[in-house]
Amino acid sequence: MIKSLLCSLSFSYFFSLVTSQVPPLNPAGRQGAWQLLHASVGISAMHMQLLHNNKVIIFDRTDFGPSNLSLPSGLCRIDPSDTVLQTDCTAHSILYDISTNAFRPLMVQTDTWCSSGAVLPNGTLVQTGGYNDGDRNIRTFTPCTDEYCDWIEFPQSLLQRRWYASNQILPDGRIIIVGGRRQFNYEFYPQNIEGKSSGSSTDHIFGLNFLRETNDYQMENNLYPFLHLLPDGNLFIFANTRSILLDYNQNRVVKEFPQIPGGDPRNYPSSGSSVLLPLDDQNEAIEPEIMVCGGAPKGSFTQATQGNFIRATSTCGRLKVSHANPSWVMEDMPVPRVMGDMILLPSGDVMIINGAEMGTAGWELGRGPVTRPIIYRPSNDGPDWRFSVLSPSARPRLYHSSAALLTDGRILVGGSNPHVFYNFTNVEFPTDLSLESFSPPYLSPEYDPIRPQILSLDEKIKYGKSFWLSFSVKDYLTASVLSVRIVAPSFTTHSFAMNQRMVVLKIVGVTTLLPPAPCAYGLSMVGPSTAEIAPPGYYLLFVLHAGIPSSGMWVKIE
Incomplete structure (x- = not known):
């Protein structure tokens, strides 16, 4: 109970006292x-x-x-x-x-x-x-x-x-x-x-001078x-x-x-x-x-x-x-x-x-x-x-x-x-x-106290629609340095990672969750604005806290 109360206070009060910088490593x-x-x-x-x-x-x-x-x-x-x-x-x-x-x-x-x-x-x-x-x-x-x-x-x-x-x-x-x-x-x-191509097979080859x-x-x-x-x-x-x-x-x-x-x-x-x-999909103009x-x-x-x-x-x-x-x-x-x-x-x-x-x-x-x-x-x-x-x-x-x-x-x-x-x-x-x-x-293990761990999330995300996830942090949460981003895995060969892209999602709100999950928080976010920003398919979603990422969780954007 004391641990849960401390985590709750760390979000509502102590976050303003915690540095947003990543602590130094050896x-x-x-x-x-x-x-x-x-x-x-x-x-x-x-x-x-x-x-x-x-x-x-x-x-x-x-x-x-x-x-x-x-x-x-x-x-x-x-x-x-x-x-x-x-x-x-x-x-x-x-x-x-x-x-x-x-x-x-x-x-x-x-x-x-x-x-x-x-x-x-x-x-x-x-x-x-x-x-x-x-x-x-x-x-x-x-x-x-x-x-x-x-x-x-x-x-x-x-x-x-x-x-x-x-x-x-x-x-x-x-x-x-x-x-x-x-x-x-x-x-x-x-x-x-449908609506994209028609005609003979030669019509489907497009010259690029x-x-x-x-x-x-x-x-x-x-x-x-x-x-x-x-x-x-x-x-x-x-x-x-x-x-x-x-x-x-x-x-x-x-x-x-x-x-x-x-x-x-x-x-x-x-x-x-x-x-x-x-x-950065948090901004209207990317x-x-x-x-x-x-x-x-x-x-x-x-x-x-x-x-x-x-x-x-x-x-x-x-x-x-x-x-x-x-x-x-x-x-x-x-x-x-x-x-x-x-x-x-x-x-x-x-x-x-x-x-x-x-x-x-x-x-x-x-x-x-x-x-x-x-x-x-x-x-x-x-x-x-x-x-x-x-x-x-x-x-x-x-x-x-x-x-x-x-x-x-x-x-x-x-x-x-x-x-x-x-x-x-x-x-x-x-x-x-x-x-x-x-x-x-x-x-590095030295970052484990501030590393987020995703507890649950919506595995299917709609364009422009809100969705939710929960995560925990062992140490005090610094809410001002939270970030959520999705990463499209790449096809890599010959020094080029094809299809690789990262989109930073818009966070709507952060809440402290009640026990039994200690130091747990909820995030409300919005899916990518358009398919041009994030084409449909599977992405790895990461939560970042003070620049330190969680492990990725798979989501499907559709």
């Missing part, structure tokens, strides 16, 4: 922490997607020969079109379970090399394209509660070859698939939604273009050094933005990365802002093939795309980085992880692994302390590595295979089949 906590989850999962993690049943689907290409993980029950992949091994009894995809740290092999039929993906509103992963016999195929994976769900393949379902394309989920539930090698166009999946203009035919620095859906419903597309605003419903370029300063390309194989910074970091100077690919590894780009650019006359604001990272992954953290900060200091993406073309992640704080004033350098991993993560945010706030990291085949000996950077997790500083 040096070890400030650096974050790495954990080796598996020395080998049998495959190298080229592609990753977190699913709403707290499992991560991971896959590689199929055309390098056998992996180090057998398919179950004597199953084999028979593929006469495979360029290396036509009968292959090993797995090239796994399903990793966060809660048990276990994994099982999955069966993928055709080549998924350098493919793309997005999750439909119902939670099904749609994976598009690849190489060779898989370049026009669609594969789906629907999460299940047993151990039998697997990939389902739909041959020749894409209208064009999609190798190094990018995907974005749209407000109406469709997926737009943009570009790919020598593809200056885009298409949709599904192709037909911007991709032709930004294509360097030697380097092709517009592959895996950066896509971000904006709150006005238009699509921001960044390729090479240029960016546009596309009205995909009218197939019309609405605006072209200034080129990013410096003239250095940022897309594959120069392989920088990009995020849409958190959207100012979307794009961030692009890292990459390789022009000509780096050619130089690297000749054994000359040029220092990567150290600059980041931020662009407020809704301004009447937007311009890039540039900052320098602590170290240059190519092939880095940018991941939005529940705190609203950006983590940049993996990559190299020199060279480019491509077989054997990167040097100087950057093993220390950095955190960028978009809201901080003063360029001298926006970036924090964190604890290093013992494992280089170069070409074909990936990273993904997990439900509990950790970052899952895997992959790195800069070789044509799996190669573990007599090379500078052996193929890496391991999985690690990185715990950012906000997961």
Whole structure:
């Protein structure tokens, strides 16, 4: 009873006395922490997607020969079109379970090399394209509660070859698939939604001359273009050094933005990365802002093939795309980085992880692994302390590595295979089949007294409608520094986390709950304003208290 009364008083009276700043950490906590989850999962993690049943689907290409993980029950992949091994009894995809740290092999039929993906509103992963016999195929994976769900393949379902394309989920539930090698166009999946498309199949392919203009035919620095859906419903597309605003419903370029300063390309194989910074739905006018970091100077690919590894780009650019006359604001990272992954953290900060200091993406073309992640704080004033350098991993993560945010706030990291085949000996950077997790500083046990724990919530959220959750905090609640945000898990490959977005929700009210739940509170909130701000589907919801996030809980926006 005394504990419950104290918690109630801490909200109603003491919150004004409690600092809104996060308490200082000891040096070890400030650096974050790495954990080796598996020395080998049998495959190298080229592609990753977190699913709403707290499992991560991971896959590689199929055309390098056998992996180090057998398919179950004597199953084999028979593929006469495979360029290396036509009968292959090993797995090239796994399903990793966060809660048990276990994994099982999955069966993928055709080549998924350098493919793309997005999750439909119902939670099904749609994976598009690849190489060779898989370049026009669609594969789906629907999460299940047993151990039998697997990939389902739909041959020749894409209208064009999609190798190094990018995907974005749209407000109406469709997926737009943009570009790919020598593809200056885009298409949709599904192709037909009432009122959206009609006519012959060729009517469903939409030319985009911007991709032709930004294509360097030697380097092709517009592959895996950066896509971000904006709150006005238009699509921001960044390729090479240029960016546009596309009205995909009218197939019309609405605006072209200034080129990013410096003239250095940022897309594959120069392989920088990009995020849409958190959207604050508490304000009537949302100012979307794009961030692009890292990459390789022009000509780096050619130089690297000749054994000359040029220092990567150290600059980041931020662009407020809704301004009447937007311009890039540039900052320098602590170290240059190519092939880095940018991941939005529940705190609203950006983590940049993996990559190299020199060279480019491509077989054997990167040097100087950057093993220390950095955190960028978009809201901080003063360029001298926006970036924090964190604890290093013992494992280089170069070409074909990936990273993904997990439900509990950790970052899952895997992959790195800069070789044509799996190669573990007599090379500078052996193929890496391991999985690690990185715990950012906000997961330090020192923050446990102020860390929120979600007790219950509405699992289905309607646009613009109020909903409710309850949570607890061990220590005094500082009501003025509460925040709730939803995060869309990304499809991550080749340094770009497709479909990644964060929306800060509007809090209507906070109440203290009565016993028996000690230190428990209720929050009344409003769902996202529109599907343009948050497309329908599954999101992780986090409660933040003084900048420290709870574990995420799954909600479905519909």
